[in-house]
Amino acid sequence: MIRDALRTLCRLGSEILVVRLAVPPRADGRPPSLLQWTLAATLRSPSHQRWVTQVGDHAVTRLAMRLEVNRLDQWRDWWLRLLFPPPRAGRTDYPARALAWINARVTHRLDVPVDASVGQMVQALVWRRADRRPAFPPYVGWLALRDNNERVRLWLVQTLFGIPPDTPAQLAHRFDEQLERVMQWRVTSAVVALLGMIGVFWIVTTPFEPFEQLLFSICTLTLALVFRRLDSQYSVLVLIGLSLISTIRYVWWRLTQSLAFDTLPEAAVGYTLVAAEMYTWMILLFGYIQTVWPLQRRITPLPPDTREWPSVDIYIPTYNEGLDVVRPTVYAACGIDWPPEKLNIYLLDDGRRDEMREFAALAGVHYMTRPDNRHAKAGNINHALGKTQGEFVAIFDCDHIPVRSFLQTTMGAFLKDPRCSLVQTPHHFFSDDPFERNLATRGAVPNEGRLFYGIVQDGNDFWNASFFCGSCAVLRRTALDEVGGVAVETVTEDAHTALKMHRRGWNTVYLKVVQAAGLATESLSSHVGQRIRWARGMAQIFRVDNPLFGRGLKFGQRICYANGMLHFFYGIPRIIFLLAPIAYLFFGLHIVQAAALSICAYVLPHIAHANIANSRIQGKYRHSFWSDVYEAVLAWYVALPTTVAFINPRYGKFNVTAKGGLIEQSFFDWNISKPYLVLLGFNLLGFLAGVLRYFYGPAHEMGALVFNLAWVTFNLAVLGAAVAVATEVRQVRRTHRVSMRMPAMLYLPDGRTIACHTRDFSGGGLALLLSVPLELSEGTEAQVALSRGATEYGFPVRVVGVRGQALFLSFMPLTVAQDKHLVQFTFGRADAWRDWDVERTHDEPIKALFEMLAMGLRGYQVLANYLLGKLVTRWQDRLRSARQT
Incomplete structure (x- = not known):
């Protein structure tokens, strides 16, 4: 009534x-x-x-x-397409079916029309x-x-x-132009910023009841889902603003309403958790500032007169790498397009090996060594700087193979800006890293390094804070001389050198154009060792030359450098997050003094907004939830080195990352996985304790119990994926196969000539795709001609297999000249890596969550198989021993 x-x-x-x-x-x-x-x-x-x-x-x-909303008047269709992208052609739209079922149930219970x-x-x-x-x-x-x-x-x-x-x-077009023009007015920008700050302060400090906070979060999340699907960079600013509003509201609530602990143990664990959260809040804020507007710099052309081009020395430092690793890099460097009288190539051998000296003479490059290995790679380069005279220095790690256009792509920036000290290009890897190989995610999930070279360095470039990454870069000799050469105070000499140059007022440039490709770490243990060195070095820089203090840096530069260094301190906070829910599930400690509804009303929107914003910013280079996996794998190993380096920055030494190794057979790396197994065991015990609490615990704590059970379940999934990474997959290729389509000509012994193209290649052979199948027997000898520009060069090959229109060939023994041309016509092509940044797998957070959960289940399956196999082997050994006695 x-x-x-x-x-x-x-x-x-x-x-x-x-x-x-x-x-x-x-x-x-x-x-x-x-x-x-x-x-x-x-x-x-x-x-x-x-x-x-x-x-x-x-x-x-x-x-x-x-x-791709079909019915504009149906709000359900809008929500469906905001949360789930449309399926590919021919696939079932399962989210739409689920939404229709839920809508039918809800409308029936509410007694409203189906299209209400x-x-x-x-x-x-x-x-x-x-x-x-x-x-x-x-x-x-x-x-x-x-x-x-x-x-x-x-x-x-x-x-x-x-x-x-x-x-x-x-x-619509005029609105975009007008908005762009208005945002460029300094007075307008200042007024907008001031009003925005006042509005944000009022929003984040207004107290809400839990239900009101939920309504507020639903509104902001709806707005975020809309802007996430728009291409404009201004939509990224809106997402960052919404995320910061949600985060600051959570921080305000967290620090003012959730720290009234009843006991000393609760206070100890609770404040430890808050400290870890404060670290993540800072990293989130710094990360937003760092990547707020990627510069996407274009290549600066060189003057047409080559007499105006400067002289360049190319350094290829090596220590203990094999000749199979060094040879392609040297050959490709010899093919770089630059006036020969202005180009010198130096092989810097810290191993003082005769085979390297002989190879340098054979390849026609300079060989240089020194009497000791003081300061490792930095000392090697500084020694060469004192012996050479080039105006600029290009540096390549001995496994990074440059393309012929490297110098023509990078040197224009130096001629345009006389204060430019560095041009850095991305590090691209044509071999799988341990995550890609052991989890079989290549092409489906971006590898760990793509985030830094895809978005972080581009964001740094906006603030004139691009880092030197040790390879695939060109430096101005005068800038290096001004800062005393490459930095030797830390084990990450590259980033520290760039910091020194920025303090002196030099500019740096980042070009997101791959101009070299190299080998990724072969095993998880090598990968962990490399990341330990990076973490130790960044902690050393933060301690001895803190970018937040001292003269010479602008605000954006300080933030970018500080975030790059503080990022490697994630070890301890990540371990805290992996163990925190156990405090309640196992010991009954209330480490967050708030009702479950309040926790959900503030925590979940903060996490959701951060994931939506980062998915929009990083989606092409880092999928949602995979940062948790990467950090869980490395957290235990970087926690101690970063802490020790921060306390005593002189402790620690440079360790060389092994490249080009083999894995003879698949195995589970028990040594590297011990920390994951310990953390996994604690979380499993906590989960079992939580299940017991569900049936026998107090009813009024059901909300807190469910929240902690969900938390520990997520931790178990992450740790399961970490265990899966520790399963080393067999890798016996000495030369890695690279997918690349190149025009080719096949010359058969009977005189026929067939035009075709390559499917993939390696240092040992290649696969051709023919227009029609050929009947060729294995062992047939032929010749394949590859072209580079107007030049064509032939290579002797032998047929090793035929499968339909695919022809598999291996190279016959090659001369030095043929080997050099093979590298220059394949790895050294100017367009060799032009598709590296093609968007193959854009982030879909819900799909990424299920992918990560699937990897977690795979880890438990692998662990069970290995434990069962060891148990069976042990029982078989006992039975065999019993029979012999």
Whole structure:
């Protein structure tokens, strides 16, 4: 009865307002929408109302096309496409089926039509049918009077920017231009920033009840899901702003309402958890600043007159790497396009090996060594700097094979800016790293290094803070001389050298164009050793030359360097997060003094917003939840080195990363996985204790129990994936196969010539794709000609297999000249790695979560198989011993 009376009053009030405001009725006879009410209240002219309506309809149509929404008037379709991208052609749309089933159940329970609007559903929720009592606080009923099916329109554009009425398409284009122009005005930007700061402060400090906080979070998350699907860089700024608002609200609540501990153990564990969270908050903020606007710098062309090009020395330092690793790099360096009289190549051998001296003479490059190995790679380069005279120095690790266009791509920036000290290009790897190989994720999940070279370095470049990464870079000799050569105070000499040059006012450049490719670490143990050195070195720099202090750096540079160094301190916080839920599940400690509803209302939106923003920023280079896996694998191993280096920065030495090794057979690396197994055991015990608490624990703590069980379940999935990475997969290739399509000519012994192209190649052979199948027997000798520009060169080959239109060939013994040309015509091609940044697997957070969970289950399967195998082997040995006795 009360509900009927309210409906009658609302209907009468709306009819009166329709007459007073002259709200036009809908064509389908339904009541006026929220948009029509707003237009009637703000714009009295019917022509203006129609114009704004057309603009809004155009904007909604464009957004619907972008999201692939089929039914624009169905809010469920909008939510579906915001959360789940449409399936590929021919595949079942399972999210749509699930949503239809849920919608049918909900509408049946609420007794509303299947196509009910949001307002009808909220109205049904506000008043329960059984007892006519409000289901929620009275203010929620206000939502029932609104028709939320309509989109927010662009009618404010004319008022804010004074744009005259125009066609919708022209308006959208002019709005983008006007917004870009307005944001460039310093006064306007300052006013907007000031008003934004005031508004954000008011938003983040306004206290909410848990239910109000949930409503607020739903609104911000809905807005974030919309902006996540837009391409504009301004949408990234909106996502960052929403994430920071949610995070600051969480921080405010966390520090003011959740730290009233009852016991000393709870306080000890609780404050430890808060300290770990404070670290993540800082890294999140610094990361947003660092990647807020990737520069995406373009190549600066060189002058056409080669006489204006400077002289360059190419350094290839080596210590204990084999000739098979060094040879391709030297051969490719010999093929770099640069005037020969202005180019010198030096093989810097810290191993003082005769075979390297002989090879350098054979390849036609300079060989240089020194009497000791002081300061490792940095000392090797500094020794060469004192013996050479080139204006610029290009440095390649001995496993990084440059392409012929390297210098023509990078040197233009130096001629354009006389204060440019460094041009850095990405490190690209044509072999699988341990994560890609052991988890079989190559091409499906971006590898660990793609985030840094894909987005972080590009973001650093916006702040003039690009790091020197030790290889695939060119440096100005005068800048190096000014800072005393390559830094020797830390084991990450590259980043420290760049920091010194930035302090002296030099500029740096990052070009996101791959101009060299190398070998990734072969095993997880080698990978861990390399990351330990990086972590130790960055901690040393943070201790002895802290970028947050001292002269010479600008604000953005300080943030970028500080974030790059503080990132490697994640070891201890990550271990804390992996163990924190056990404190409650196993010991009953309440380490967050708040109700479960309050925790969910503040924690979950903070996590969701951070994941949405990072998915939009990093999605092409790092999938959601995979950072948890990478950090869990390395956390135990970097925790101690970073702590020791921060306390005593002189402790520790340079360790060389092994490259080009083999794994003769698959095995489970028990030594490297011991920390994962210990953490996994603790979390498993906590999970079992939580299950017991569920059945026998106090009922009023059910919310906290469910929250901690969900937390420990996520930890178990992450640790399971870490265990899966420790399963080393067999790798017996001495020359890695690289997928690449190149034109080729096949010359057969019978005189036939067949045009074809390569499918892949390696140092030992290649695979050709033919237009028609050929019947060739194994062992048939032929010749394959590859071209580079207008030059063609032939290589003797032998047929090792035929499969349909694919022909598999191995190279016959090659001369030095043929070997050099093979490298230059394959790895050294200017277009060899042009597709490295092609978007193959854009991030889908929900899909990424299930991928990570699947990897976790795979880890447990691997662990069970190995444990079962060891158990069976042990019993067999005992039975064999018993029979012999």
